[in-house]
Amino acid sequence: MGQIKACLFDLDGVIVDTAKYHYIAWRELANELGFEFTIEDNERLKGVSRMTSLDILLEIGGVSLSEEEKLRLADKKNENYRTFILQMKPDEILDGAKDLLLELKEKGIRIALGSASKNAMTILNKLELTDLFEAIIDGTKVSKAKPDPEVFLKGAEALNVQAEECVVFEDAEAGVEAALAGNMRCVGIGSPNVLGKANLVIDGLHQMSYEKLMKLD
Ligand code: BG6
Ligand code: MG
Numbered sequence: 001m002g003q004i005k006a007c008l009f010d011l012d013g014v015i016v017d018t019a020k021y022h023y024i025a026w027r028e029l030a031n032e033l034g035f036e037f038t039i040e041d042n043e044r045l046k047g048v049s050r051m052t053s054l055d056i057l058l059e060i061g062g063v064s065l066s067e068e069e070k071l072r073l074a075d076k077k078n079e080n081y082r083t084f085i086l087q088m089k090p091d092e093i094l095d096g097a098k099d100l101l102l103e104l105k106e107k108g109i110r111i112a113l114g115s116a117s118k119n120a121m122t123i124l125n126k127l128e129l130t131d132l133f134e135a136i137i138d139g140t141k142v143s144k145a146k147p148d149p150e151v152f153l154k155g156a157e158a159l160n161v162q163a164e165e166c167v168v169f170e171d172a173e174a175g176v177e178a179a180l181a182g183n184m185r186c187v188g189i190g191s192p193n194v195l196g197k198a199n200l201v202i203d204g205l206h207q208m209s210y211e212k213l214m215k216l217d
Contacts, residue, residue: 001185002164004213007104008155008179011115011138013046013171014189014205015097016127018117021084025077026057035061047172049116049145050074078119085119088126096206101132107210110134112155114168116145135159146174149182156184167216169205170198185216 012018023042030037041060045053054074058065065073104111112135113120120138124130135158137151144150149163156166168179171189176198179186187202188195195201199216202208 001217002162004109004167004185004216005165006110006112006156006159006161006167007213008112008114008152008166008168008184009101009133010047010168010170010172010175011113011120011123012117014094014169015129016088016092016094016123018085018123019046021081022053024084025081026053028080029073029077030057030061033058033061033063035063037061047116047146047170047174049139050078050118052145082119082122085123085126088123090126090128093127093129094206095204096208097204098129098132100205100208101129103210104213105132109210109213110159110161112159113137114151114155115139116142116151146172147177147181149178149184152179152182152184156182167213169208170195173197187216 009015022045023039027037037057044056051074054070101111111133113133115138118139135155137154141154142151152168153163156163163183166184168184168186169189170176170179170186173194176186176188176195180197186198187200188198189202189204192201
């Protein structure tokens with residue numbers, strides 16, 4: 001592996017906890033369709049694209065719908081979700097995230113976002129973090145969902161660095177797989193039981209620093 005020149009950050013679950021808002025919006029949709037959707041069910045949607053999330057939800061409820069109806073419901077869920085994220089404030093940034101971004105920047109590490117979300121720009125703007133990212137690759141810019149490495153490879157390309165020079169920060173198993181498939185190192189944020197394939201697993205970005213980053217194999 002090459003010298004570390006760049007860090008690529010997933011957004012949801014790494015920089016901010018949006019899963020709780022996704023959960024409320026998906027649960028309301030499930031309830032309208034006449035079934036329950038639990039917080040455990042919601043775990044299955046982390047890192048997964050909007051339409052795949054809907055497919056999983058409908059499978060849980062044993063509901064089958066036309067493509068047209070699915071698009072309508074995904075839009076409806078997103079409108080509901082957006083009412084929450086539009087109220088977000090910088091104090092919702094997860095512990096240590098902003099300090100780490102500032103420290104890495106100061107040390108000359110390049111920084112990009114690699115998220116499946118089509119709402120990433122809205123969220124970054126609300127958190128007042130947009131300017132800290134040199135490149136933003138989000139759900140509007142990729143055609144293949146994680147575990148495909150496309151989102152991270154595009155991030156490396158935008159920063160003009162090699163994949164081997166990048167470290168990805170991810171909270172979802174599919175995201176860890178995407179990073180490794182792209183020949184990048186990966187720091188998992190969450191449980192080693194789920195993210196065991198990552199080079200290192202930590203509880204949150206508050207446990208990361210430039211010094212620790214440089215010690216990654
Ligand atoms: C990911 C989230 O970052 O983005 C998923 O972990 C979500 O839960 C996906 O489904 C797509 O997000 P959005 O905002 O485009 O619906
Ligand atoms: Mg995530």
